[in-house]
Amino acid sequence: MKFSIKSVSPDKQRCACAVVGVFESRKLTPAAELIDQASGGYLSAIIRRGDMHGKSGTSLLLHNVPAIQCERVLLVGLGKQKDFSEKEFTASIRTMVKALKQSGAADATLFLAGLPVSERSLSWKIRQAAAIALESVYCFDQFKSKKQDTPAALRKIVLAVDCSGDLPLAEEALAQGLAIAEGVTLARNLGNLPGNVCTPTYLADTALKLAKAHTIDCKVLERAEMEKLGMHSLLSVAKGSHQPPKLIVLNYRGAKAGKNSKPLVLVGKGITFDSGGISLKPGEGMDEMKFDMCGAASVLGTLKAVAQMKLPINLTVIVPTTENMPGGSASKPGDIVSSMSGQTIEILNTDAEGRLILCDALTYAERFEPETVIDVATLTGACVIALGHVATGLFANDDDLANELLSAGDESLDRAWRMPLWDDYQDLLKSNFADMANIGGRAAGSVSAACFLSRFTKRFKWAHLDIAGTAWKSGADKGATGRPVTLLTHFLLKRAGKIN
Ligand code: BES
Ligand code: MN
Numbered sequence: 001m002k003f004s005i006k007s008v009s010p011d012k013q014r015c016a017c018a019v020v021g022v023f024e025s026r027k028l029t030p031a032a033e034l035i036d037q038a039s040g041g042y043l044s045a046i047i048r049r050g051d052m053h054g055k056s057g058t059s060l061l062l063h064n065v066p067a068i069q070c071e072r073v074l075l076v077g078l079g080k081q082k083d084f085s086e087k088e089f090t091a092s093i094r095t096m097v098k099a100l101k102q103s104g105a106a107d108a109t110l111f112l113a114g115l116p117v118s119e120r121s122l123s124w125k126i127r128q129a130a131a132i133a134l135e136s137v138y139c140f141d142q143f144k145s146k147k148q149d150t151p152a153a154l155r156k157i158v159l160a161v162d163c164s165g166d167l168p169l170a171e172e173a174l175a176q177g178l179a180i181a182e183g184v185t186l187a188r189n190l191g192n193l194p195g196n197v198c199t200p201t202y203l204a205d206t207a208l209k210l211a212k213a214h215t216i217d218c219k220v221l222e223r224a225e226m227e228k229l230g231m232h233s234l235l236s237v238a239k240g241s242h243q244p245p246k247l248i249v250l251n252y253r254g255a256k257a258g259k260n261s262k263p264l265v266l267v268g269k270g271i272t273f274d275s276g277g278i279s280l281k282p283g284e285g286m287d288e289m290k291f292d293m294c295g296a297a298s299v300l301g302t303l304k305a306v307a308q309m310k311l312p313i314n315l316t317v318i319v320p321t322t323e324n325m326p327g328g329s330a331s332k333p334g335d336i337v338s339s340m341s342g343q344t345i346e347i348l349n350t351d352a353e354g355r356l357i358l359c360d361a362l363t364y365a366e367r368f369e370p371e372t373v374i375d376v377a378t379l380t381g382a383c384v385i386a387l388g389h390v391a392t393g394l395f396a397n398d399d400d401l402a403n404e405l406l407s408a409g410d411e412s413l414d415r416a417w418r419m420p421l422w423d424d425y426q427d428l429l430k431s432n433f434a435d436m437a438n439i440g441g442r443a444a445g446s447v448s449a450a451c452f453l454s455r456f457t458k459r460f461k462w463a464h465l466d467i468a469g470t471a472w473k474s475g476a477d478k479g480a481t482g483r484p485v486t487l488l489t490h491f492l493l494k495r496a497g498k499i500n
């Protein structure tokens, strides 16, 4: 789908469909008002008849509106005018795409960018509109023999702005929205792939392709190299699998030499299937453990968005990736391994494997002298219990970093919520036989997992995003969400000074 920006009036535009809003008080938006006037009160007559109430989530498609150049006019309900905020704005974009997909319109011009959304700029609205529209047309049918019956006609969306002075800012915001959407799409595609396709080797190949497309430096460490580095914690997880583990490292260099040259490092958990290992998971819903590489997918997606926008920052992405399988040589409860940091770990539960691969990747991050390290992981079922499917769990050893991530989440509507990381919780990880155990018991499970990671991140500013509840949806809409690509990209856009 193509997007463009245009400064045009709805009564003058020629297109397959003009999209305008109606509030619940039956009040027309300024753009709808213009169409109403040009058409001799056509819209207000329909509204008076009671065919459009302006409720959020509703829409009405009109054909051949008198004196209007567009073949169709789509009225979108916006809800109560005084409550019109981010939520209603994004809902209106989703409603619009849904209605357009059912119509035969090949292109549409959207007149919603002028609406006031509390505290949000025009750029915000353009970025969100593009990203959400693309997110709503996403479809993963790679493995369906029959593709969608009715291929959607919709090919082009024009985002109208009120005056030509807005064009430069709007163009930039559109490019950002499209880049975010591409990153989200990559993350969703990788997440949705089945475990027999998306193996560690597949993730490594994807990274190499991504690197080639954007001339990013990329290397993939094999088992032997990881052994040399002493990554026995990571490797212990791979022991039960026939798939070779990989450590993917990508270095994007966008900052001017000398300026902010210390990189920001993103680390993504890449368990391409988590059976639990010898501490085998129950069978029900185990298919969803193909999503256990969504952290990896999200950092690759974020890198793609950053590279596409050519952001002037240095970004390093590290993906430790392996399957977690039971097998004759798999790790057993009670096994003790030594991590790259030198700290020893007693593996009391082989299903707590995410932290075992992340700890070595985090130690490896030290060599880049990072400005900040952020890891992203579908780490704990406990985080789903704590925060549900709304907010990502955020842990950090630095308050400024935590607040930066929290506001990036709020602003981009890809929210996170901070969880505690006080030393008081560290006792949960006590082991009688090694420096630490890899589990802390049922209570505060997401906190003890973060505490475990914190023992490997003392040398830099660090945040941990537990996306167990937000990376994918279960049930009828089962599928990867692409979160938190939007949060991370927004955060990096702000760091790069592209959003204030
Ligand atoms: N990948 C899972 C976490 C998970 C579970 C994410 C369910 C989303 C839904 C992780 O590797 C895991 O198995 N964690 C265990 C840790 C426990 C053994 C301490 C968990 O959460 O049960
Ligand atoms: Mn597990």
Ligand code: ZN
Binding pocket: 271, 274, 292, 351, 353, 354, 378, 379
């Ligand atoms: Zn896992």
